[in-house]
Amino acid sequence: MEKVLRIKSDFFDQKVTYTHNKELDKLKGRILAPKKLEEANKMLRKIKNWPK
Amino acid sequence: MKYEIYSDYRNTDDYNVCDFISIGKKGAIPKRIVFTETELKDVYNLAFGDINENGEIDDCRISDNGDRNKILATVFYVVDAYTKQFPERWVYFEGSTIQRTRLYRIAVGLNLDELSQTFEIYALNNGELKPFYKNMEINAFLIKRKNFYLCVHGKSIKDQK
Numbered sequence: 001m002e003k004v005l006r007i008k009s010d011f012f013d014q015k016v017t018y019t020h021n022k023e024l025d026k027l028k029g030r031i032l033a034p035k036k037l038e039e040a041n042k043m044l045r046k047i048k049n050w051p052k
Numbered sequence: 053m054k055y056e057i058y059s060d061y062r063n064t065d066d067y068n069v070c071d072f073i074s075i076g077k078k079g080a081i082p083k084r085i086v087f088t089e090t091e092l093k094d095v096y097n098l099a100f101g102d103i104n105e106n107g108e109i110d111d112c113r114i115s116d117n118g119d120r121n122k123i124l125a126t127v128f129y130v131v132d133a134y135t136k137q138f139p140e141r142w143v144y145f146e147g148s149t150i151q152r153t154r155l156y157r158i159a160v161g162l163n164l165d166e167l168s169q170t171f172e173i174y175a176l177n178n179g180e181l182k183p184f185y186k187n188m189e190i191n192a193f194l195i196k197r198k199n200f201y202l203c204v205h206g207k208s209i210k211d212q213k
Contacts, residue, residue: 014056016060018070025065032084037099049181
């Protein structure tokens with residue numbers, strides 16, 4: 001059975017619905033935006049002053 | 053915030069993938085938001101874009117569906133919900149182009165007072181991380197929910213999670 005979650009945002013005066021989709025679960029473990037992740041890792045490696 | 057958002061999402065059970073449909077002048081366009089673990093602990097990269105014919109994210113496509121603000125607000129909403137679920141996680145994001153990063157900078161800047169109440173917002177510029185302020189030059193954003201407090205029996209205590 002699909003797991004459906006209805007939530008109200010603190011920022012928006014609207015209710016939203018999250019529906020768990022088993023087909024999407026097949027994407028788990030795959031890197032879905034590899035170039036973007038590579039760029040992010042490159043930028044993150046350069047950070048010297050990580051906030052504590 | 054007075055922005056309209058899309059309100060029907062399909063997601064993985066770990067909330068790292070979230071799909072919705074943009075409805076506009078060019079019809080219905082499937083969109084995908086993805087949070088991916090980076091090399092740094094508790095830092096997740098946010099990727100967002102159209103779902104192309106191969107089922108992959110295309111973050112360079114300009115869909116011109118006439119709903120840019122609604123989409124930006126929706127992405128922000130999903131980030132808000134995600135960090136509520138995982139308050140210890142940082143979210144890293146940058147635009148796929150300089151123009152898009154500028155657009156995000158403007159959008160965050162316009163709502164900075166409200167956003168700052170909930171999030172720590174940092175900008176990354178030439179390897180240096182600085183608290184974000186309006187109109188600053190940036191390469192990317194890093195945000196995290198502020199330390200949250202639980203109200204128990206009328207007293208606020210810092211959550212030690």
